[in-house]
Amino acid sequence: MRPRLKRGAIVLPLNDSPIEGSRIFIGCNGSGVECEAIGIRLIVGSFDGKKSAQEIAESLSIDSYIVCEVIQQLLRAGLIDHEITQIIAPGRFKEQDQSADAGYIQLQSKITPELSATTWIAGVNDGGVEVLTNRRLALIEISGENRIATQLYGILLASGVTQTKMASASRRDRARIGNQDMCAGLLASNDVGSNFQHTLEEKSRELALFPNKDKSASDDIPEMFLKIFIGNGHEALIAQSMSEDEIHLIVAAPDGPSIEVGPLVIPGKSACSRCVTLARGDQHPRAREIDIYRSTHTELEIPVTIAHFVAAQIATEILRFIDTKKSVLISTRVRTNYLDVCNPQHIRFARHPLCGCSWR
Template sequence: MKTSLSASARPQLKSGIIVLPYGENTYIGFSDHGIEFEGLHVRPIVAALTGNQTCQEIHESLGYDLDLLTSLVVELDSLHFLDTTKSSITLQDRFHSPSAHRQSHIVDNSHDATFQQIQTRIRPELTLTTWLPNVDDGGVSHINARQDCDVRIYGSSRIASILYGILLSSGVSNTRLTTQTHSPLISELDLCAGIFRPSDIGASFEDRACTLGKELSLFPINPPSPRNAIAINVGAPDPELLQEWMSECTPHLFIEDPECASLILGPFVVPGTTPCWRCTVLTKDDEYIAWKQVQWERRISPHSETPVSVAHYVAGLAALEILRFIDTQHSDLLGSTLRVNYLAANETERRRFSFHPACGCHW
C-alpha cells in the first residue's frame, strides 16, 4: 500500500471511476469495489483531481489542510484509482522538410487531423491499459509500446484475418499477415464480417490484407524498428517455422484448426521458459495411443472453416492474450491450452502442460 506521493504528481481519477455523493459522505469507485469517505470536504478535493494541479496547488486553491488532502489522495492512489503522471502519444516523424515552418509540425500536432483521429480512437484502448498493475499515466505508455512489437500471423483463415484487424486497431501497427500456402486468393469463405468484402473475392489474400491494414491500423504503418517479435500460428504449424522460433527465442502462440465442434487455443510458448509445442505433442502421444495417427489424418483431410461467431470469439480471446503479453509479459496461455466448445463457449476446458523429459527444449 502506498504511503506517499511525489510532490510533482498531478493526480487524476482513472477513467470509469464514479464519484457518488450522498448525505455528508462520498463513495468513490465502481460497482463492486470502492471506498466511502466522510465529510463534505471530500467533494471539492475530488473535483480538483483533474491532472492539472499538484496536491500543494490544490491545497492553496481550496484552503484545506495539506496533510488531510494528501492522505485522501494517497488512499485513492493505493486503491489504483488515480493516474499521477502524464505521457504523450508518440508517432514516428511523418514530416520531412528543410523548411523550419514545416518541421514545426513534428512537435506541434494541434492541426494534424490524423493525430486528432488517433487521439479519439485511442480512448477505448486506454480503458484497458490504465487498469494494468502499476500504471499511473492512463495507460498511454503501454499503448505507445505496442508500436515497438513486431507480430507476424501465419495463416489464411477467418480467425487469422479477424485477429489481424484486431491487433492493428489495438495499436500493434507492425502486424503482418503471412499465408502458409502459395499466393492464396480470397474466397467466399473469407467473408465473415471481418476485414474482407465481397468485392475482394479473387484478390491476393496477403496483398489485400496489407492494403486494408493501412485503413485499420490505429497508428501509421512502418513505425521505428521493432524491438520485440511475436509469432502467431493459425492452423497446422510448419516444422521449419517452429525450429526458427525456438532458435531465435521468439514467443509464439498457436491456434489449431477446428476439430468437429471445438478448437484449441494455445499454448503460448516462450522458448526456454515455458513448455514448447513439441512438449504438448509428446505428452498427448504418451496419453493416447491413436493420437499421432489422428493428427496425421487431420493434416491430410480437407480444411474446414470456423463458424463466423466462433471465429470472432476465438480471435478476440487470442487478441486479449497477445495484448496482455505485450503489455505485461504475462499470459494465462503460457504453458496452457484452452479448448473452445462451439456448443458451450462458456465452458472452455483449460489444460496445463509441463516440460516433457524427451523434448530437451529447456535443457
C-alpha cells in the first residue's frame, strides 16, 4: 500500500504536545483526527502515493510499526487513498505511456476539480477516479423545454455524464432558440434563431468532461438509464416509464414563486408521480384543480438565478445517485422558493395505497 492524503485534507501541527512536533491534526473543518507519534509530521509528509510504509520507515529511520499505525488510523478516518485507477485519454490504450501526452494532461487537469468531491465518497480509496469515470456508463435523457433543462444538460455533460441526451421531442413548441433561453448559460445571443436540438448536440463536444473519441465510435454500453421530466406535458411518458420499470425524476412546472424537484421514482419501490398527486389531493381540497389548471396553461420561464440553482441541485442529486445509488429525492420533493433559496423545504411522500404502483 502506497498511502496518500485525500485531496482537500490539511495537516496542522498542534503546539500542545509534550514533545515538540509530535502531534498533528489531519482533516478538514468539521471532521478530522489528531495523530501523535515522534516524527509524525515527517511520516505524514511522506504520504505522497509513491512510497510504501516500509520505504517511509526506512527513509526516516522510524519503526515501520509506527508508520503502519498512523496509516491504519487515517484509513479508519477515511483520510487517505492508496489505490490507483488509471485515467485513459480517448483514443489511447492502457499500455501507452501518456505522461507527455497533451490530451492526457488536459483531461487530468479538467477532472481534478471533480475529484475533490468523489474522493470523499464513503469507501473510495483511489482518489475518486473510478467513480468519476463510471459516470460515462450512465445514460440520462432529459425531457423539458425551459432553462433548467438546458442548463442541466450542460452541467451533466461537464460532470462526466458523457451520455446525456435531450429527448428528441422535448422542445416541440420551442424548436428554435429564443431570447428567453438567454440566462448566462450555455446558449449565447448568437445562437438565437438556431435549431435548439442541433445547437446543443454541437456544443456537447466542447462541454463534455470526457471527450468523445469521434462521432462514429459507439458509446459505452450504459449500466444505468435514467429519465428526467421537467415541467408539464409528460404524463404519457411518465406512465410509460412506470410500466417499463425505468427510473425517472419528476421536476414540476413552477408554482408561483417556487419550484418543486422530485420525487426520483424507482418504480414499484418508491412513491411515484401518481402517489404524489393522490397524497396532495388528500391534504389540500383544491390541489387537483390547481394541478389541472397548471398542466393546461403555459408555463412561466424560470428566473436566471433559480434556473442555475435548481439545475445544479438536480445535477448534484443525479450524480449522487449515479455514484452511490442514493438520493434524498427518493419519495421526497424539495421545494425552492425563488425569494428564499437557502431554505428549501423537504416534503416526504409515502406510496399511496390507492396508487396502482404499490400493488406490484
